[in-house]
Amino acid sequence: MCLQHIDSSSTLRLLFFFLIQMAADLAESQLHYMVPEESKHGTFVGRIAQDLGMQISDINSRRLRIVSKDGTDYFQVNLQNGILFVNKMIDREQLCPKTNICIVYLDIILEKPVQIHHVDVEIEDINDNYPMFSANEFKFFIVESTMPGSHFPLEGAVDPDIGTNSITNYELSASDYFTLDVQTYTPKSKSVQLVLKKMLDREQIPIHTLVFIAYDGGTPKLSATAQLIITVQDVNDNPPVFEKSFYTVNLMENALKETVVIKLNASDLDEGENGEISYGFNKVVLQEVLSTFAIERQTGVIRVIGEVDYESQNLFEIEVDAVDNGHNALAGHCKVILSIVDINDNPPELTVTSLNVPVPENTSPGSVVAVISVHDKDSGQNGKVKCQISKTVPFKIKSTLREYFSLIVDGPLDRENISTYDIEMIATDEGSPPLSVTKSLKVQISDVNDNPPTFPHKLETVTIKENNPPGLHVFTVSASDSDLSQNSFITYKIIDSAVDGIPISSYISTNPENGKIYALLSFDYEQISHFKCLIKATDAGLPPLSSNLTLDIFIEDINDNAPSVPTAFFNSESKITELVPKMAKEGHLVTKIRAIDADSGYNAWISYAFMDPAHNVPFSIGRQTGEITVIRPLMDFDGDEYKLYVVMKDHGEPELSATMTIIIILVDSGQQHLPPERKPHRYHRNNYDLPDANIYLIIPICLISTIFLITLIVYTIIRWHKCTQEINELKQQNFCPSIAGSWTYSQHHQYKVCLSGGPPKNDLILFTPNFPHASLDDSVSNNGSLMSDAAEQLHYMVPEESKHGTFVGRIAQDLGMQISDINSRRLRIVSKDGTDYFQWQKYKEELSQLRENYKIYSSTVGSWVYSQQSQCKFYLNSTQAKNDLIVFTPNGGQSSSAEDNNSAVQGVMLSSSSKVRVLP
Numbered sequence: 001m002c003l004q005h006i007d008s009s010s011t012l013r014l015l016f017f018f019l020i021q022m023a024a025d026l027a028e029s030q031l032h033y034m035v036p037e038e039s040k041h042g043t044f045v046g047r048i049a050q051d052l053g054m055q056i057s058d059i060n061s062r063r064l065r066i067v068s069k070d071g072t073d074y075f076q077v078n079l080q081n082g083i084l085f086v087n088k089m090i091d092r093e094q095l096c097p098k099t100n101i102c103i104v105y106l107d108i109i110l111e112k113p114v115q116i117h118h119v120d121v122e123i124e125d126i127n128d129n130y131p132m133f134s135a136n137e138f139k140f141f142i143v144e145s146t147m148p149g150s151h152f153p154l155e156g157a158v159d160p161d162i163g164t165n166s167i168t169n170y171e172l173s174a175s176d177y178f179t180l181d182v183q184t185y186t187p188k189s190k191s192v193q194l195v196l197k198k199m200l201d202r203e204q205i206p207i208h209t210l211v212f213i214a215y216d217g218g219t220p221k222l223s224a225t226a227q228l229i230i231t232v233q234d235v236n237d238n239p240p241v242f243e244k245s246f247y248t249v250n251l252m253e254n255a256l257k258e259t260v261v262i263k264l265n266a267s268d269l270d271e272g273e274n275g276e277i278s279y280g281f282n283k284v285v286l287q288e289v290l291s292t293f294a295i296e297r298q299t300g301v302i303r304v305i306g307e308v309d310y311e312s313q314n315l316f317e318i319e320v321d322a323v324d325n326g327h328n329a330l331a332g333h334c335k336v337i338l339s340i341v342d343i344n345d346n347p348p349e350l351t352v353t354s355l356n357v358p359v360p361e362n363t364s365p366g367s368v369v370a371v372i373s374v375h376d377k378d379s380g381q382n383g384k385v386k387c388q389i390s391k392t393v394p395f396k397i398k399s400t401l402r403e404y405f406s407l408i409v410d411g412p413l414d415r416e417n418i419s420t421y422d423i424e425m426i427a428t429d430e431g432s433p434p435l436s437v438t439k440s441l442k443v444q445i446s447d448v449n450d451n452p453p454t455f456p457h458k459l460e461t462v463t464i465k466e467n468n469p470p471g472l473h474v475f476t477v478s479a480s481d482s483d484l485s486q487n488s489f490i491t492y493k494i495i496d497s498a499v500d501g502i503p504i505s506s507y508i509s510t511n512p513e514n515g516k517i518y519a520l521l522s523f524d525y526e527q528i529s530h531f532k533c534l535i536k537a538t539d540a541g542l543p544p545l546s547s548n549l550t551l552d553i554f555i556e557d558i559n560d561n562a563p564s565v566p567t568a569f570f571n572s573e574s575k576i577t578e579l580v581p582k583m584a585k586e587g588h589l590v591t592k593i594r595a596i597d598a599d600s601g602y603n604a605w606i607s608y609a610f611m612d613p614a615h616n617v618p619f620s621i622g623r624q625t626g627e628i629t630v631i632r633p634l635m636d637f638d639g640d641e642y643k644l645y646v647v648m649k650d651h652g653e654p655e656l657s658a659t660m661t662i663i664i665i666l667v668d669s670g671q672q673h674l675p676p677e678r679k680p681h682r683y684h685r686n687n688y689d690l691p692d693a694n695i696y697l698i699i700p701i702c703l704i705s706t707i708f709l710i711t712l713i714v715y716t717i718i719r720w721h722k723c724t725q726e727i728n729e730l731k732q733q734n735f736c737p738s739i740a741g742s743w744t745y746s747q748h749h750q751y752k753v754c755l756s757g758g759p760p761k762n763d764l765i766l767f768t769p770n771f772p773h774a775s776l777d778d779s780v781s782n783n784g785s786l787m788s789d790a791a792e793q794l795h796y797m798v799p800e801e802s803k804h805g806t807f808v809g810r811i812a813q814d815l816g817m818q819i820s821d822i823n824s825r826r827l828r829i830v831s832k833d834g835t836d837y838f839q840w841q842k843y844k845e846e847l848s849q850l851r852e853n854y855k856i857y858s859s860t861v862g863s864w865v866y867s868q869q870s871q872c873k874f875y876l877n878s879t880q881a882k883n884d885l886i887v888f889t890p891n892g893g894q895s896s897s898a899e900d901n902n903s904a905v906q907g908v909m910l911s912s913s914s915k916v917r918v919l920p
Contacts, residue, residue, distance in 0.1 A: 049082025
């Protein structure tokens with residue numbers, strides 16, 4: 001581009017405009033470019049991306065686009081290089097016919113985040129229009145008595161170009177009688193008058209023909225010509241004269257029809273008809289004036305006859321003639337400059353130029369939802385606009401740039417509570433009275449996975465009858481999720497666990513879609529009567545959310561086991577033989593039947609009875625106890641032997657029973673043995689020997705139990721006393737023994753292990769950074785302190801079923817270590833349960849996992865439960881490591897040994913009475 005030559009006055013005006021525009025640019029991030037009119041398609045305008053400080057890659061990612069305020073598409077941006085270019089040819093005279101400075105206002109809109117930049121493209125005028133006269137010739141009638149110096153208005157030429165390209169000069173062909181007088185009232189208004197230089201003589205020259213030439217200031221200069229035909233008239237030699245040659249009037253734009261604008265007054269020195277004056281608009285007056293104003297011929301009053309609108313046209317130039325009624329009419333001339341005063345008659349215009357919907361419900365406050373463009377055609381205070389929301393919603397409007405507002409999130413959103421907001425925006429100007437406009441905007445809230453599935457209850461109880469068929473549907477779990485679509489699609493899964501070492505998946509299964517629970521095997525109450533399992537409900541959102549339900553499953557017993565007597569109490573023929581002295585008294589206990597039933601409850605409640613006993617049998621059996629006793633004294637007429645059949649019945653449904661035979665032999669008092677052929681089974685329990693055997697058995701048991709209890713009490717007292725003594729010694733001495741010797745240290749550098757008050761469950765292992773074998777003096781002098789705090793805990797998370805090599809965490813970085821220290825300090829992983837799920841990748845910052853470094857670890861002997869307030873602080877020398885430190889609790893065996901015995905415990909302080917043993 002190149003700037004054309006402009007005159008000094010235009011230069012000052014343009015310089016003033018540029019200064020004003022530059023100040024606006026600084027305040028509003030506005031870019032300004034210039035391009036000549038009628039530039040071809042593709043003409044370079046400016047480097048938008050470079051001037052906005054953007055990277056070329058951001059053009060597409062931030063969805064750069066141009067919005068023209070007037071809806072035109074004169075310009076486009078090349079999305080490959082960020083260059084603004086001409087999209088189609090621009091005719092400045094057609095685009096801005098009434099303004100000297102023609103600017104196309106563009107808005108550059110960027111997203112992520114939303115930004116708006118104003119771009120003003122000034123269309124430079126080129127000299128592409130010739131000056132034009134309204135006619136090829138103009139006729140004038142001038143009386144011969146007209147005095148030299150008289151002025152006659154001429155209709156000037158019109159040039160649509162501006163500045164130096166518009167009309168700058170008029171010329172008249174050579175004449176002894178006439179010359180031109182050009183007056184500039186305003187930058188846009190020139191008055192051209194024909195001036196009489198000397199007296200006319202109609203008899204010598206009745207008609208003067210002149211050439212009227214108009215020039216513009218462009219390069220090259222363009223011109224137009226018209227002929228002036230002047231007829232010299234006789235008589236009436238005094239024209240009317242106005243009080244002023246130039247009038248300035250202000251008119252409110254809401255002026256009603258018939259409103260008086262101004263009353264003009266002219267006078268004529270002639271008498272009679274030559275002194276009578278008529279007023280009218282000059283022929284050069286534009287059609288806009290004729291359609292808006294009228295002048296009364298007799299009074300010179302100018303009135304409003306049409307609509308006056310500041311936004312359509314704010315300045316009128318009216319040429320008025322006062323003509324006398326003489327034979328050769330003479331005329332006087334004046335100009336009325338009519339300025340229209342703006343009033344607040346236009347409400348704001350509100351347009352949503354960019355809308356990001358739907359809005360996710362987890363959108364953070366301050367996020368932009370929509371960009372709102374507000375425009376008011378009025379000027380000044382009448383054109384200043386404020387925007388607000390009419391009702392309380394979690395959104396607010398924030399002013400961003402000139403005529404732009406942003407609708408932003410102002411509070412938490414919850415789609416499950418409100419899914420759609422009808423936002424009513426009100427734009428109000430600052431005029432008097434203020435005008436406003438209302439626009440409704442519907443904002444949809446989109447769902448995010450922020451609600452986990454929920455079960456009606458955290459615990460459900462399920463009862464399954466034993467001996468059920470495999471595959472039996474036993475229960476249905478159902479969870480609900482208040483999210484939508486995929487976020488609310490729930491699948492069910494049984495969390496892996498074990499019952500008596502058997503995976504829970506061997507007992508039951510679940511349909512992942514409908515939550516139905518099925519029994520996979522036929523349960524036997526006598527083998528398993530109760531177990532629990534966790535059902536996990538997971539939605540399909542990203543990330544997925546879940547919740548658990550505990551199923552408390554009880555196996556219901558059925559009566560599937562008959563009563564039975566252990567085989568040790570009878571022979572192979574289900575018989576028991578008992579000897580009863582004939583001298584036995586009433587109530588004498590013969591024997592006691594102990595039947596068992598593998599069932600439970602009523603199904604295992606056994607009752608005893610004789611099967612069809614003879615009426616004179618001297619024995620009875622306890623229904624509940626199974627004790628067979630003598631019910632009357634034995635007589636001589638009683639037989640020597642009784643065979644009784646005992647029926648054992650349970651109380652189940654259906655009732656099950658078993659029978660056995662009891663043979664009772666009556667013997668004399670001195671007879672203790674049966675004949676060989678009638679000896680009872682070898683497992684027969686002699687009724688007379690049983691009490692003595694019980695006494696011999698009970699006495700040793702009691703003695704052993706008493707000795708064991710006394711030993712345990714004495715051992716506990718000794719251990720407690722020894723533990724207290726060692727703790728006192730640690731408090732009094734500032735050294736700890738080791739195989740390598742003793743090491744004295746400051747009271748302020750100690751090793752603290754705080755345990756919960758509960759009993760220890762297994763071994764406790766503390767892995768510390770290994771110390772080099774150095775003297776105390778060297779350590780203190782080199783480091784300034786003996787030890788530094790090395791107690792840290794890290795926490796990572798990793799999904800289940802992650803593949804081998806999945807990244808878990810950066811241990812070295814999180815511990816503040818250098819990569820070179822990984823090998824020099826011999827970093828390694830110890831799993832509490834002895835598994836090798838995670839490994840350290842050497843020479844890298846990643847870890848397949850290290851959950852806690854330099855922390856308390858459990859050995860494989862068992863688990864150690866400690867309270868939330870339990871803590872372990874250990875202070876380690878910051879120098880390079882040599883060996884591990886292992887601290888054991890009383891109950892455990894050593895799970896790991898030290899590599900080197902040169903280091904010692906730096907000091908142990910216990911918050912409970914638990915005993916800690918330090919092994920070198």
